[in-house]
Amino acid sequence: xxxxxxxxxxxxxxxxxxxxxxxxxxxxxxxxxxxxxxxxxxxxxxxxxxxxxxxxxxxxxxxxxxxxxxxxxxxxxxxxxxxxxxxxxxxxxxxxxxxxxxxxxxxxxxxxxxxxxxxxxxxxxxxxxxxxxxxxxxxxxxxxxxxxxxxxxxxxxxxxxxxxxxxxxxxxxxxxxxxxxxxxxxxxxxxxxxxxxxxxxxxxxxxxxxxxxxxxxxxxxxxxxxxxxxxxxxxxxxxxxxxxxxxxxxxxxxxxxxxxxxxxxxxxx
Numbered sequence: 001x002x003x004x005x006x007x008x009x010x011x012x013x014x015x016x017x018x019x020x021x022x023x024x025x026x027x028x029x030x031x032x033x034x035x036x037x038x039x040x041x042x043x044x045x046x047x048x049x050x051x052x053x054x055x056x057x058x059x060x061x062x063x064x065x066x067x068x069x070x071x072x073x074x075x076x077x078x079x080x081x082x083x084x085x086x087x088x089x090x091x092x093x094x095x096x097x098x099x100x101x102x103x104x105x106x107x108x109x110x111x112x113x114x115x116x117x118x119x120x121x122x123x124x125x126x127x128x129x130x131x132x133x134x135x136x137x138x139x140x141x142x143x144x145x146x147x148x149x150x151x152x153x154x155x156x157x158x159x160x161x162x163x164x165x166x167x168x169x170x171x172x173x174x175x176x177x178x179x180x181x182x183x184x185x186x187x188x189x190x191x192x193x194x195x196x197x198x199x200x201x202x203x204x205x206x207x208x209x210x211x212x213x214x215x216x217x218x219x220x221x222x223x224x225x226x227x228x229x230x231x232x233x234x235x236x237x238x239x240x241x242x243x244x245x246x247x248x249x250x251x252x253x254x255x256x257x258x259x260x261x262x263x264x265x266x267x268x269x
Contacts, residue, residue, distance in 0.1 A: 003028045005149075006063035006085070008054075008078060010034035010042070013095055014069030016124035018042060020153030023126065027064075031057060054081035065145060068094040072267045075099055079107045086112035091142040093149065095119055097169050098267025101135045101162055113138045115146040118165055118173040119153065128154030131168040133161075170260035178256065183208050 005027045007014055015038055021027060022045055030048045032039050039050045051057055066085050070078050075096055086092065091113040092104060104114040115138055119130035130150040134143050150156050159165065183204045190200030215222055230236045243249045 004031065004061070004063045005029070006031045006033070006057075006061070006066045006082075006090075007069060008033045008066065008082065009069035009071075010039040010050075011036075011069065011071070012038075012121060013119065013123075014038070014067070015041070016121045016128070017067070017069070017095070017119065017150075017153055018048075019124045020126055020128070021149070022048070024152045026149060026152040031061065031063065033057075062088050063090050065149065066090050066092045067149075068092060068096055068099075070096065072096045072098050075103075076107065079104075083108050083112075089113075091115060091138060091146060093117060093146045097173060098166075098264045100268050101133070103268065105135065111137060113142050115143065116162065116165060117146070117150060118168045119150055120172050121176050123150075123153035126153055129157070129172050130154065131157045131159055131165065131172070133159050133165055166261045166264040167257070169264040170257040173264075174260045178253070179208060179212075 005021070007018055007030060010018060010032050011034075014034075018030065018032065021030070022042075028047060030045075032042065032048060032050045033052075033054060034050060035052045042048050043050060063085060066082055068075065068078075068082075082092075086108045092108065093115045094104065095117055097118065099116070101114055101116055104112060104116075108114065112135075114135045115132050116134075117130050117132040120128050122128040123130070128150075130153075132146060132150065134146075138146075147156050147158070159168075183201075186204035186207070187197070187201040190203060191197050195203070211225075215225060218225060220228075226240075230240060
């Protein structure tokens with residue numbers, strides 16, 4: 001594992017990863033660049049130094065990994081300050097949607113070692129999943145290091161075709177929001193059926209969390225798990241007839257993921 005990480009941006013995703021790394025002692029030292037309030041909760045944590053900007057970093061700092069966790073729209077403004085680390089041999093690990101390996105080569109130099117990734121926010125509790133794609137300039141040890149960093153916060157997969165990262169963004173990068181929306185909608189539906197709001201939300205949260213854990217631990221497919229709780233002519237079948245209709249959940253999810261994938265590609269332009 002690395003001695004020193006430099007985290008540029010400590011918003012929701014950057015903070016989620018940092019929480020996971022601290023819990024699992026993924027590195028010895030963490031320098032965090034965050035001009036806003038995002039890093040407040042990490043003040044005083046062992047090994048963590050928080051900076052409002054790159055100008056306050058130690059002059060002799062040579063991080064093993066520079067994690068780029070700023071918004072895609074501000075990446076171009078942020079990058080020049082960190083280009084010297086590319087010359088010093090640091091590997092750059094980007095979690096920014098839409099920013100391609102070619103983009104980083106243009107801004108950091110053709111020699112820069114860059115790994116593009118798409119994690120998700122459950123990384124904060126060690127239950128995230130990330131997919132990575134490396135530039136040809138990334139060495140085998142650097143690739144292993146970046147994979148280990150994200151594995152400290154959940155599951156990891158690799159793709160050779162960088163274009164697939166946009167689809168990964170649509171499915172798992174944005175995916176937690178879809179699940180949270182489902183909890184909201186399930187709770188509201190319970191209220192519409194007469195349940196008290198607090199009870200409806202409690203039922204929705206526990207049901208989604210429990211079903212997710214069952215799906216994670218069970219060797220059976222999601223389809224089989226669904227069939228196991230669906231009796232012919234029963235209540236679940238009546239609900240699924242609605243959700244699995246022509247304009248039901250599957251059609252909506254396909255459109256939603258396609259929209260997120262398309263937006264990820266747009267952010268590269």
